[in-house]
Amino acid sequence: MISTISNLQERDLKHVWHPCSQMKDYEDFPPIVIKSGKGIYLYDENGNRYIDAVSSWWVNLFGHSNERISNALAHQASQLEHVIFANFTHEPAILLSEKLVQLTPEGLNKVFFADNGSSAIEVALKMSFQYHMQKNKPKKKRFLALSDAYHGETLGALSVGGVGLYNEVFQPLLLDTVRAQGPDCFRCPFKDKPERCNAPCLSFVEEKLELLHEEISAIIIEPLIQAAAGMKMYPPVYLKRLKALCLQYDVHLIADEIAVGFGRTGTMFACEQAGITPDFMCLSKGLTGGYLPLSVVLTTDEVYEAFYDDYDTMKAFLHSHSYTGNPLACRVALEVMKIFEEDNIIEEIQAKSAYMKQIASNVFCGLPYVGEYRQTGMVGAIELVRDKVTKEPFPGCDRIGYQIYKIALEKGLLLRPLGNILYFMPPYVMTKDEISLMIERANDAIQEFFAKYK
Structure with a gap:
């Protein structure tokens, strides 16, 4: 039987629940x-x-x-589609890790694989919290996030999000996040201009840190653009000063570059424009050029060393996904990195x-x-x-x-x-x-x- 367009739409609406949609709208505007x-x-x-x-x-x-990416995927599929990533590894993951360490800001030497953006955020939050617990800082149980932030839609990611449309209904389930007013250059409360400002709006974050830094494990931020908030854009000086505050108050900085990484802001990564290295960098979306789900969290040797010990100490980071380090996705991502490099x-x-x-x-x-x-x-x-x-x-x-x-x-x-x-x-x-x-x-x-x- 040959499916007609209307037939496919009807069959879709019979069973498929689409994301970010009020399905009733589809009665008049089918997919x-x-x-x-x-x-x-x-x-x-x-x-x-x-x-x-x-x-x-x-x-x-x-x-x-894309012909190059499609060919890379087909070649990898003929060799190895997937393998457990605990106690096993494979060349695509190794080569991709090496390339990402080379491309990202200096000091991000360890790569942890996940399978989507929200999962990467969960990994970074959990790593930061567990790091502080293992460094005997048990008070650091909270995260600081900006108003209008968006970091994904799993419960931890929603907890540090600030767009009510997504997380308001789930508030009873969410973490106790510290919220600070974020930058809004279009409606700047200081009547400043992005090209000449020194990020006076960072004072909202600084006030929270002065008061609560002993409780805060990490600050999470979307560098340069708060995307789901309406593409709110702000200058690199905000990031530069924020990193200095994190160092001053012993708080990790998590850079959520899931949407803004891989060239979107005009440099390979947005953090480059501020000349900073975050403690954690979360990457996904463009990582595979739109072909397959994959995400990574890059972090520092200092963070990694806090988890490195004999197994019976239980300092290991016990977080996993069935498709962690999937060879197909890693091979595709590697080809994407090659395109960036070879084609300028x-x-x-x-x-x-x-x-x-x-x-x-x-x-x-x-x-x-x-x-x-x-x-x-x-x-x-x-x-x-x-x-x-x-x-x-x-x-x-x-x-x-x-x-x-x-x-x-x-x-x-x-x-x-x-x-x-x-x-x-x-x-x-x-x-x-x-x-x-x-x-x-x-x-x-x-x-x-x-x-x-x-």
């Missing part, structure tokens, strides 16, 4: 059935083509059905991001309902506001971003919103002409919506 992808484009069962401007949830770096991808990202910023700023900044167009590397965000002068936001119930998203899809553009913020996070293989087309279609969708908006 689009994607048949194939190539480069920056996705193709549905009806032959419609969509520019994947969000890299399919920020993971696809080098285009769909960071230089290419910097050139394309400068072009994207110039074009997008010219197009969007003059629109009456655009409060700001902001960009860091290959991440651009359009913040829609009711009033450009006061920066008054649209009420959340208006769901303006969602309506524009649906219009953009009709124009062949996948531009998923974050509330009333629309963002670009395209694959790096996008050409300058395709960048212009992406921005043109986004502009058309915004103009079409506001032509009807009352």
Whole structure:
């Protein structure tokens, strides 16, 4: 039997529960059935083509059905698909670990494998806590996180998240997290500008540390961009000063580079721009170029040594996943690292991001309902506001971003919103002409919506 598009949609809705969705919405707007992808484009069962401007949830770096990555995956699948990672190892994991240590900030010499971003966050939180317990600092049982933070959706990750949409209902189950107001450069309470500020908003974190540092195991942060909060961007000086505070108060720094790593901010890793080495760095998403689930936590020799002893001391880090260090995912990730190195991808990202910023700023900044167009590397965000002068936001119930998203899809553009913020996070293989087309279609969708908006 040949499945029709409507038949597949009906069968999907009969059994599939989609993420980050109110399933009732699917009654009027059923899921689009994607048949194939190539480069920056996705193709549905009806032959419609969509520019994947969000890299399919920020993971696809080098285009769909990338020939190099596909070939690497096929070759590895013919040799070894998986093996237990306790007391066993394999070449792809070893080579990938060596490459990641080489690429990340100096001092991150140990690599722990997991299988998704939330799991990496759980690993870092647990490692930090257990480190302090084994260093005879039993009071350090809490974590400090920023307002509007997002670190994943397992219970530990939700505990350090600050976006109520995701964690509010689960509050009775969550850890007792210390919360500090995070940076908000668009609505800066100090009336400062990112290009000239010295991060006065870090005082909110410093106040908490002065009072509670003996209880705090680690601070967790999304370097340079708070992504799910609406692509809130802030300058590197904030990170630099934050690292100094962590050293001063004997608190670990966990850098959640799951969304912003691997070139997204214009450097291989966001922490590079501040010249800092965190105690833990969590990586996932772009690590495998969108092919397979994989995450890693990199940490220092100092942390590692606190767990290194005879087994009967029970200092070992007893955390595992069935698919830890999966050879297929490791081999794919290794090929992604080779592409970065052999094709000078960071230089290419910097050139394309400068072009994207110039074009997008010219197009969007003059629109009456655009409060700001902001960009860091290959991440651009359009913040829609009711009033450009006061920066008054649209009420959340208006769901303006969602309506524009649906219009953009009709124009062949996948531009998923974050509330009333629309963002670009395209694959790096996008050409300058395709960048212009992406921005043109986004502009058309915004103009079409506001032509009807009352």
